[in-house]
Amino acid sequence: xxxxxxxxxxxxxxxxxxxxxxxxxxxxxxxxxxxxxxxxxxxxxxxxxxxxxxxxxxxxxxxxxxxxxxxxxxxxxxxxxxxxxxxxxxxxxxxxxxxxxxxxxxxxxxxxxxxxxxxxxxxxxxxxxxxxxxxxxxxxxxxxxxxxxxxxxxxxxxxxxxxxxxxxxxxxxxxxxxxxxxxxxxxxxxxxxxxxxxxxxxxxxxxxxxxxxxxxxxxxxxxxxxxxxxxxxxxxxxxxxxxxxxxxxxxxxxxxxxxxxxxxxxxxxxxxxxxxxxxxxxxxxxxxxxxxxxxxxxxxxxxxxxxxxxxxxxxxxxxxxxxxxxxxxxxxxxxx
Amino acid sequence: xxxxxxxxxxxxxxxxxxxxxxxxxxxxxxxxxxxxxxxxxxxxxxxxxxxxxxxxxxxxxxxxxxxxxxxxxxxxxxxxxxxxxxxxxxxxxxxxxxxxxxxxxxxxxxxxxxxxxxxxxxxxxxxxxxxxxxxxxxxxxxxxxxxxxxxxxxxxxxxxxxxxxxxxxxxxxxxxxxxxxxxxxxxxxxxxxxxxxxxxxxxxxxxxxxxxxxxxxxxxxxxxxxxxxxxxxxxxxxxxxxxxxxxxxxxxxxxxxxxxxxxxxxxxxxxxxxxxxxxxxxxxxxxxxxxxxxxxxxxxxxxxxxxxxxxxxxxxxxxxxxxxxxxxxxxxxxxxxxxxxxxxxxxxxxxxxxxxxxxxxxxxxxxxxxxxxxxxxxxxxxxxxxxxxxxxxxxxxxxxxxxxxxxxxxxxxxxxxxxxxxxxxxxxxxxxxxxxxxxxxxxxxxxxxxxxxxxxxxxxxxxxxxxxxxxxxxxxxxxxxxxxxxxxxxxxxxxxxxxxxxxxxxxxxxxxxxxxxxxxxxxxxxxxxxxxxxxxxxxxxxxxxxxxxxxxxxxxxxxxxxxxxxxxxxxxxxxxxxxxxxxxxxxxxxxxxxxxxxxxxxxxxxxxxxxxxxxxxxxxxxxxxxxxx
Numbered sequence: 014x015x016x017x018x019x020x021x022x023x024x025x026x027x028x029x030x031x032x033x034x035x036x037x038x039x040x041x042x043x044x045x046x047x048x049x050x051x052x053x054x055x056x057x058x059x060x061x062x063x064x065x066x067x068x069x070x071x072x073x074x075x076x077x078x079x080x081x082x083x084x085x086x087x088x089x090x091x092x093x094x095x096x097x098x099x100x101x102x103x104x105x106x107x108x109x110x111x112x113x114x115x116x117x118x119x120x121x122x123x124x125x126x127x128x129x130x131x132x133x134x135x136x137x138x139x140x141x142x143x144x145x146x147x148x149x150x151x152x153x154x155x156x157x158x159x160x161x162x163x164x165x166x167x168x169x170x171x172x173x174x175x176x177x178x179x180x181x182x183x184x185x186x187x188x189x190x191x192x193x194x195x196x197x198x199x200x201x202x203x204x205x206x207x208x209x210x211x212x213x214x215x216x217x218x219x220x221x222x223x224x225x226x227x228x229x230x231x232x233x234x235x236x237x238x239x240x241x242x243x244x245x246x247x248x249x250x251x252x253x254x255x256x257x258x259x260x261x262x263x264x265x266x267x268x269x270x271x272x273x274x275x276x277x278x279x280x281x282x283x284x285x286x287x288x289x290x291x292x293x294x295x296x297x298x299x300x301x302x303x304x305x306x307x308x309x310x311x312x313x314x315x316x317x318x319x320x321x322x323x324x325x326x327x328x329x330x331x332x333x334x335x336x337x338x339x340x341x342x343x344x345x346x347x348x349x
Numbered sequence: 350x351x352x353x354x355x356x357x358x359x360x361x362x363x364x365x366x367x368x369x370x371x372x373x374x375x376x377x378x379x380x381x382x383x384x385x386x387x388x389x390x391x392x393x394x395x396x397x398x399x400x401x402x403x404x405x406x407x408x409x410x411x412x413x414x415x416x417x418x419x420x421x422x423x424x425x426x427x428x429x430x431x432x433x434x435x436x437x438x439x440x441x442x443x444x445x446x447x448x449x450x451x452x453x454x455x456x457x458x459x460x461x462x463x464x465x466x467x468x469x470x471x472x473x474x475x476x477x478x479x480x481x482x483x484x485x486x487x488x489x490x491x492x493x494x495x496x497x498x499x500x501x502x503x504x505x506x507x508x509x510x511x512x513x514x515x516x517x518x519x520x521x522x523x524x525x526x527x528x529x530x531x532x533x534x535x536x537x538x539x540x541x542x543x544x545x546x547x548x549x550x551x552x553x554x555x556x557x558x559x560x561x562x563x564x565x566x567x568x569x570x571x572x573x574x575x576x577x578x579x580x581x582x583x584x585x586x587x588x589x590x591x592x593x594x595x596x597x598x599x600x601x602x603x604x605x606x607x608x609x610x611x612x613x614x615x616x617x618x619x620x621x622x623x624x625x626x627x628x629x630x631x632x633x634x635x636x637x638x639x640x641x642x643x644x645x646x647x648x649x650x651x652x653x654x655x656x657x658x659x660x661x662x663x664x665x666x667x668x669x670x671x672x673x674x675x676x677x678x679x680x681x682x683x684x685x686x687x688x689x690x691x692x693x694x695x696x697x698x699x700x701x702x703x704x705x706x707x708x709x710x711x712x713x714x715x716x717x718x719x720x721x722x723x724x725x726x727x728x729x730x731x732x733x734x735x736x737x738x739x740x741x742x743x744x745x746x747x748x749x750x751x752x753x754x755x756x757x758x759x760x761x762x763x764x765x766x767x768x769x770x771x772x773x774x775x776x777x778x779x780x781x782x783x784x785x786x787x788x789x790x791x792x793x794x795x796x797x798x799x800x801x802x803x804x805x806x807x808x809x810x811x812x813x814x815x816x817x818x819x820x821x822x823x824x825x826x827x828x829x830x831x832x833x834x835x836x837x838x839x840x841x842x843x844x845x846x847x848x849x850x851x852x853x854x855x856x857x858x859x860x861x862x863x864x865x866x867x868x869x870x871x872x873x874x875x876x877x878x879x880x881x882x883x884x885x886x887x888x889x890x891x892x893x894x895x896x897x898x899x900x901x902x903x904x905x906x907x908x909x910x911x912x913x914x915x916x917x918x919x920x921x922x923x924x925x926x927x928x929x930x931x932x933x934x935x936x937x938x939x940x941x942x943x944x945x946x947x948x949x950x951x952x953x954x955x956x957x958x959x960x961x962x963x964x965x966x967x968x969x970x971x972x973x974x975x976x977x978x
Contacts, residue, residue, distance in 0.1 A: 029821075031833065031834075059819045060813070060814060060815060060816045060817065060818065060819055061813075061814060063813045065657075075821050075823070076821050076834065079819055080819055081813035081818075081819050081820065081821075082819075082820070082821035082822070082823075083657075083660060083687070083821070083822055083823060084821065084822070084823025084824060084825060085653070085656075085683060085823065085824065086653075086679050086680060086682075086683050086824055087679075089649060089650070089653040089680065092645065092646075092649065092650035092653035092654050092657070093653040093654065093656055093657040093660075094657060095643070095650070095654050095657065096616065096618060096643070096653065096654030096655060096656065096657025096658040096659075096660075096661070096665065097657040097658070097660060097661045097813070098657075099616070099641060099643060099654070099657075099658070100614070100616055100641070100657065100658040100661035100662065100663045101661045101662065101812075101813070101814060103814065104661065104813055104814055121646050121647055121650070122646065122649075122650050122653075125645075125646040125650065321641060324636055325636050325637075325639060325641065328636035328637040329636070329637050329638075329639065331637065332637040333637070334637060334638060335776075336605075336606055336609055336776040337776045337777075339602065339605065339606075339638070340592075340602060340606070340773055340774070340776060341590060341592070341773055342592070343592055343593075344390055344393070344394055344539065344543075344592065344593065345590050345591060345592045345773070346393070346394050346396070346590070346591050346592075347589070347590050347591075348396065348586045348587065348588050348589060348590075348591060349588055
């Protein structure tokens with residue numbers, strides 16, 4: 014490819030003429046910024062990129078990106094995107110969804126996209142609340158949450174989206190945070206490089222209906238002490254001077270280590286065949302342990318669309334059949 | 350083997366008939382569908398006109414010998430042009446007491462009953478809810494009964510087969526088929542070929558099945574029980590090349606042919622459901638033609654993936670039955686809003702809810718017409734016979750791509766699984782379906798995704814991947830031309846009107862309605878979908894009685910043909926038989942203010958032409974027109 018074919022891209026090239034209509038202060042703005050930054054860094058061409066969304070605040074995303082975009086119906090974006098990717102694997106297909114869209118009404122499509130390993134990049138904005146419908150609890154809301162539809166607190170237990178993705182066979186599972194722009198931009202770039210389904214859970218603050226949901230571990234003052242950045246090949250260390258670590262016992266139960274035991278901190282391998290360490294990190298208590306961000310799992314596996322195209326190519330190489338042959342097949346007879 | 354005095358074929362009578370209706374009935378594991386299918390293929394190859402009606406239970410294997418487990422296959426073949434698989438059978442093959450119990454009442458008076466006597470123990474009788482043995486209590490007095498212990502005869506015939514007893518016994522349907530082949534003077538060669546193909550990898554199965562068939566043939570030929578063989582000479586049919594075809598098959602071929610003529614890759618998103626699954630199966634076998642099939646996680650994903658495929662520039666199709674349409678409704682609305690081609694196939698079955706999955710009905714018309722939120726018009730087509738499904742599939746491709754709109758194709762269980770001889774079209778003479786994608790845009794010129802063709806009102810089909818056409822679409826209301834989100838009252842009114850007008854304009858390209866009979870008269874029988882055969886047969890009989898009856902059939906249900914209103918005005922009465930509670934009748938009454946009389950049947954079975962004829966005679970009588978009894 015020459016430079017003429019693939020012009021250098023800048024963030025502003027992805028901006029559309031549409032006025033952005035998220036609430037002022039919404040975490041979605043910083044996510045949009047990070048995605049535009051990542052796309053520019055990767056030189057993504059406008060016409061080769063398709064962004065497909067469902068319903069919810071996050072799903073307005075395609076209107077603000079100067080690429081192909083399809084704002085579909087509630088929960089169905091992964092299914093629609095599967096049809097797009099299967100039809101034209103050369104397209105760069107992104108899904109933008111939320112915790113309600115992906116995990117509640119669209120839970121089935123979300124897990125099956127991962128089961129098939131379709132080459133979709135799924136950005137799931139998790140604000141642990143229903144924003145567009147003005148403040149009901151979501152499948153990621155913590156138990157006991159008081160909302161308009163749960164005045165006495167929820168009885169439901171929440172999903173861990175990362176654990177769900179791991180359980181569904183996700184081949185790239187990661188987490189970013191709206192306000193950690195550079196980190197998020199990097200995670201988006203890494204998701205883009207993955208061939209199969211990439212799921213990025215993005216902690217996103219809804220300042221209207223669930224303000225401060227992640228404050229306890231993402232605020233500047235507590236961030237270092239409370240976030241555990243996953244780095245491939247590096248021990249699981251956190252804290253101001255990386256003075257604390259996370260280790261696992263023989264049953265992959267996590268425990269904290271410091272001081273002389275720091276060497277026991279688990280060395281992170283995002284490509285591990287067993288999902289057990291990633292699952293342990295995804296399900297450990299948010300209050301007792303630091304909150305992991307970064308790539309939980311990254312495994313190479315043939316994609317759905319590759320398999321599909323290979324079957325078609327093999328079948329076409331093996332058998333040619335004209336329309337006439339197709340119609341005039343089986344037992345035919347002539348009447349004169 | 351019991352001894353029988355041997356006679357030669359020459360000694361037995363050979364009688365010519367112009368038509369025969371045979372019904373095979375047995376346990377759902379007895380191979381009745383296969384047996385019927387073989388008889389059908391053979392008979393088609395021998396040049397008869399033929400129509401078939403498989404009627405099977407929803408259970409794959411209901412408890413053996415019970416009434417719910419009975420599976421049947423009716424076929425009618427003739428030396429003249431026929432339109433239905435017949436009402437009452439001339440010949441009933443009953444493989445067990447349960448089959449006898451379910452079907453004996455329909456056998457014509459003095460009809461032939463071929464009864465397998467292998468399982469008539471008190472327990473067998475109890476399972477079939479017989480209190481006394483029907484063979485000795487007078488139940489069979491109205492028919493000519495031929496009792497054969499098919500199990501014992503088949504075991505004898507296969508004595509040297511390496512198969513075990515159970516597997517040998519399973520060949521008894523072929524023994525029965527052999528008997529019928531002799532009785533109706535059929536050639537065994539096509540079945541020999543078909544069985545060799547079907548069980549090709551298991552020579553012992555091929556051998557056993559064919560040995561059983563030949564033994565049955567020889568048994569009928571040699572024993573005195575069978576006095577007469579019958580011959581049904583070929584029917585005069587239009588010159589050409591024929592193939593026997595089932596509705597689901599023909600529909601698939603129509604879609605594939607349409608996609609090829611449009612230069613599009615076909616993408617089917619589907620979720621298995623009776624009686625539509627065969628469409629998924631058949632298209633899955635066309636990978637060598639570039640057909641992509643996607644067995645989705647549910648009905649919703651199936652239609653959404655098809656919409657995604659259309660968006661990406663493929664021909665997106667989804668296939669289902671009524672319950673699946675209910676699930677797809679929201680996504681169909683999205684296709685209306687996004688103005689993308691989409692074909693939705695509804696092979697209707699008896700509802701509501703799960704209803705009777707293997708029984709036929711036409712009660713999804715109003716669902717596909719109006720079962721979506723908002724004003725959400727789609728084109729609706731209906732196939733009326735197995736072969737007609739080819740043309741309807743082809744037409745669906747033409748309309749969906751020409752008008753950038755969703756098209757629903759209504760079929761039903763009776764069309765899907767029924768079969769008839771199909772006069773094969775010349776693929777070179779199929780009408781062209783020109784499709785042009787939006788070309789790459791000029792730098793600096795903003796692409797207008799909702800600019801429209803002035804005649805069809807279709808918007809451009811802009812494939813992602815094309816330079817200069819980036820744009821956003823979605824389910825939110827949008828401004829015409831630019832496609833930007835728009836909540837302006839005037840714009841919404843305009844867009845709702847435009848989407849309606851776009852579908853209405855499809856009628857401008859339709860050929861005039863054809864009628865059987867004059868375009869004026871006393872009674873017009875209108876039909877859509879599978880009642881076509883029964884309506885045609887009944888109308889022709891009325892015409893033979895000198896009555897001024899005509900009939901016409903609607904392939905396009907939305908929009909309706911422009912000349913329908915005038916056609917109806919030429920008759921004193923319009924009667925509309927349909928397998929629902931009067932759904933199209935309601936649509937026509939509201940649109941045309943014509944007093945369309947609904948003739949409704951919702952018992953899960955197709956119309957019987959004689960019953961329809963009786964009803965229509967009553968209509969003539971009501972008009973004061975003398976009808977001979």
